[in-house]
Amino acid sequence: MPSVRKTFDQSGFGGWPRRTIVAAMVALLLLSVEASHAGWLSDVFKGTSKQAKQSPSPKRTAVPKPAASSKPARVAKPAAAPNRRTAKAVAPRAAAKPSVSKTVATTCEPSKFRIVLDVGHTAQSEGAISARNVSEFVYNLRLTQRIEEKLKAEGFTETKLLLTEGKARASLVKRVAAANNLPANLFLSIHHDSVPKKFLEDWEFGGRKSRFSDRFSGYSVFVSSNNPEYKASLSIAELLAKEMKAQGLKYAEQYSQPIMGRYQHPLLNKETGVYSYDKLIVLKKTRMAAVLLEAGSIINRDEELQMDSAERRDIISSGVVAAIKEYCDRRWGILGPL
Numbered sequence: 382m383p384s385v386r387k388t389f390d391q392s393g394f395g396g397w398p399r400r401t402i403v404a405a406m407v408a409l410l411l412l413s414v415e416a417s418h419a420g421w422l423s424d425v426f427k428g429t430s431k432q433a434k435q436s437p438s439p440k441r442t443a444v445p446k447p448a449a450s451s452k453p454a455r456v457a458k459p460a461a462a463p464n465r466r467t468a469k470a471v472a473p474r475a476a477a478k479p480s481v482s483k484t485v486a487t488t489c490e491p492s493k494f495r496i497v498l499d500v501g502h503t504a505q506s507e508g509a510i511s512a513r514n515v516s517e518f519v520y521n522l523r524l525t526q527r528i529e530e531k532l533k534a535e536g537f538t539e540t541k542l543l544l545t546e547g548k549a550r551a552s553l554v555k556r557v558a559a560a561n562n563l564p565a566n567l568f569l570s571i572h573h574d575s576v577p578k579k580f581l582e583d584w585e586f587g588g589r590k591s592r593f594s595d596r597f598s599g600y601s602v603f604v605s606s607n608n609p610e611y612k613a614s615l616s617i618a619e620l621l622a623k624e625m626k627a628q629g630l631k632y633a634e635q636y637s638q639p640i641m642g643r644y645q646h647p648l649l650n651k652e653t654g655v656y657s658y659d660k661l662i663v664l665k666k667t668r669m670a671a672v673l674l675e676a677g678s679i680i681n682r683d684e685e686l687q688m689d690s691a692e693r694r695d696i697i698s699s700g701v702v703a704a705i706k707e708y709c710d711r712r713w714g715i716l717g718p719l
């Protein structure tokens with residue numbers, strides 16, 4: 382919101398002593414950081430004390446630390462949101478050439494683009510169970526961590542991996558609140574797919590009775606037309622699905638078919654696999670562009686093996702990063718800097 386910044390910059394502060402102004406600004410900054418981050422941090426940096434079980438390759442790298450103990454942790458994450466005004470107010474003059482003040486940047490500045498990467502489900506409510514008895518939460522966490530790494534490496538430093546705890550529904554509300562409080566510019570929820578119960582078949586894996594369905598496979602991308610930023614959501618969804626396809630992946634076509642019963646959804650893009658899923662809480666209650674990616678099926682025995690590989694995680698994260706870069710550039714060109 383450039384207009385907010387402009388107002389703040391031009392307010393002038395009359396004839397106040399300079400030192401008082403600076404002190405007041407610092408105080409304001411500290412206050413706003415405290416106020417706006419309390420909720421965010423408690424939601425985001427809780428981590429999972431009880432990790433989900435049975436990962437086939439349990440690499441638990443860089444799971445955000447529990448927030449319980451640590452105040453200092455929050456300082457390490459100076460969010461762009463509350464700081465923007467202050468940052469601009471503290472150091473505007475050196476660069477301020479009147480002639481360029483109206484120039485609108487047309488390329489994306491990743492460091493100002495705030496992304497929430499939502500890890501689908503929780504350690505307590507793990508989502509689907511794979512053909513080899515691994516919880517969806519484990520898959521979601523590993524893939525989201527890889528996406529986070531790649532985004533940060535590309536300069537999207539304001540990327541937050543969102544881990545929530547507790548039961549399914551309550552966790553959805555927490556996710557939405559975390560994203561809205563930041564506020565994020567983009568909310569991306571990461572999941573892995575399964576099938577309705579009626580499709581499940583029995584087999585044995587690792588000496589245990591297990592269930593699978595090789596009938597369906599593929600990724601899918603969902604948006605909600607109830608999201609207040611629906612156009613933007615659709616735009617990033619289209620880019621994301623296009624990138625998934627460009628990576629050689631195939632989308633899950635079954636969601637458009639009546640055989641899916643209540644899981645049938647309108648297919649918005651036949652080429653790339655964007656679906657409408659209006660009622661999803663995390664997509665409709667978030668107040669920024671919001672998209673949910675089902676990265677692939679873990680109930681399909683072949684596809685589960687692929688989803689378990691670092692190569693597939695790399696392919697998917699590269700697609701996600703490419704889509705976000707493209708989206709960031711596009712919205713920047715239209716709306717100007719954040």
Ligand SMILES: [Zn+2]
Binds near residue numbers: 572
């Ligand atoms: Zn899920």
